[in-house]
Amino acid sequence: MEDANLGAVALLREAFPAEVRHSPLGWEALWAWERRHGVVLPEPYRTFVAEIANGTDDGPPDEGGLLPVGEKPASWAAWEADCWMSPEPFDGTAARVPSQPFSLEEEWQWEYDYYDHSRHSFLLHQTYQHGSVLLGSDRSGEYWTLVVTGPQRGRVWWLRDGCAAPYAGSLSALPGGDFLHWVRDWHVGQGWWRAE
DSSP: OOHHHHHHHHHHHHHSOGGGBOOOOOHHHHHHHHHHHTOOOOTTHHHIIIIIOSSBSSSSSTTTSOOOTTOOOTTHHHHHHHHOOSSSOOOSOOOOBTTSOOOOSSOBOGGGGTTOHHHHHHHHHHHHHBSEEEEEEEETTEEEEEEOSSTTTTBEEEEETTEEEEOOSSSSSOSOOBHHHHHHHHHHTOGGGOOO
8 A cells, every 4th residue: 555545544544433434345345336336436535435434423524424335315315306307207216327427627506597407407417416426415405425537536526506516625726625635624624614
């Protein structure tokens, strides 16, 4: 294991004490999940899920900590039914497709499109369903996601009603929006989680 990855693993173990961790997935199960979904998860999230924890009871998302890889938060089904952007009726079985490209490269605020679904429904559907794994939820309609395909691979994004934005630590365009920086900022109370 490279020194950089050792440092990342140490920080992740410190940020999530044993009592809040769910059992890690293990490498064999992780490789099977990756084959089934046609992606290789970005580091250090990949090692985190395989060796440290496949979900936590505490973490940056407010609604119950980090999700196990590939899972959806409890609020997802209700949000998805309310916001379904497809000509087909919603039947509760819409699949997330991590192997399809994540559709955005910069912040997008569709709330200013006055909900003209003909202009943005396809892109909105792809943003929420393709190219990422869900990390957790702050509340219904607000989700943290880790991009696993395309130019934004490895970046954490915040999806909420009216806006999708990459995590930038200080809510500006600064670099460092990957899983490790996102967790570190939460753990030390800086960036997004800075006390005002």
